Amino acid sequence: MKFLMSGYSGRMGQQIVALAEAEGVGQLVYGWSPRAEGERAIQNLSEADPGKVKIVIDFSLPPGFREALIWSKENGIPFFSGTTGLEDSDFQLLKEAANSIPVLWAPNTSLGVNFLNELIRHLGALDGFDYQIIEAHHNQKKDAPSGTALFLQETLNSVVKNPAPDPLAIRGGGIFGDHEIMAMSKEEVITIKHSALTRSVFARGAIKGALWLKNQAPGHYSMKDILGLK
Template identity: 40%
Template sequence: MSDPLPILVHGASGRMGQTLLRLCGEADPPCRAVAGVRREVRQRVVGGVPQFSSRELQGTPAFDVAIDFSLPVAFDGVLALCLERGAALVSGTTGLSDEQRHALAAAARRIPVLWASNFSLGVAVLEELVERAGAALPGWDCDIVEMHHSRKVDAPSGTALSLGEAATRAGAEPRYASLRAGDIVGEHAVQFTGAGERVELVHRAGNRDIFARGALHAAARLAGREPGHYRLRDLL
């Protein structure tokens, strides 16, 4: 049995970071968090994992993959660290600037990188199905309906926009509708409508653990790959 994959959790104080630390040992193949990085450190060890502030990145232990769910202001630092150490980067940090996206694309010439708006494996499959349906049903109406909890501000969601990009690549012209209510984790429906018939492709998230599990899945399969800009669906 191989040793667990050493990963760095960047953004360890956030909801996703905490979930990653909790589920790391359950990943298949197994992963091991060697460190968590957060903006400020009040406790040096959390759950047996050493904690570092964002100013202490250079002092973090060796790792094969960094999983980043932080803020745009912290993204440049972890990308630079991965380049310096030749480590892979899995990131779900949203709100990146055009310059940061260009830097990520440039980094992909030297290390394997993956950025995604949603780390659900089911959504990765949904995206592929949307692209296939759009190509097979030219001229049909395409509507994307997404639902999230009442505290979510952005609309349409990043996932809905990614699904829309998949539909657009296939020649469809997606329209969007958003609903914010209660504590809905996330639901996305892509509907293709023709004369007298309708096709619906739906994904419903039951809990937020699926996103952390998907990120760990991606990290385990990205480690050791050739440099490049990967998609989650490439690693299924």
């Protein structure tokens, strides 16, 4: 898999490149970010030859997401993104791009978190419960609550009778990512939790997703498709 890494200078970008090449499943062709340095680094997408790129993997910031998505669409290249903090207009761009290329956006690329999201759907069978999502991340994470917490909240509130309030966000230390869903009645409490123990769990999920996406027809996909869940 020959790929262009958007957000190459970031921690996730570096982790994805290192893991993909160490395991022999991917080859970085271009690493793009405004501060990118190195033999395969580019600071402007106009420097990239689209003919050498089989897929774009994007873990950047919203402006980088927009530029990389437009470049991918213009050149007919599949686009996989885990960038968070996006606006409604960004999702509209993604929807439009899906008419001509395969696209996949995920607020969290951990396979475990996406399985957790499916487990949440079963909470719709309960009556008389209150709900709360609590998330914790390292002190350098900019968005709060996290895109993952909002993603889980959307799923939860689509199935339960008593919608959950906004997620509670904790920022501190070097926590990779904890997400906990609490269902509380007067007689019992149900807790469902996922904890990331290493950043490589997100990189591994992204690589698995990109390997799958590059062979798909144009369309709008999700991590649920990669897990084979209905």
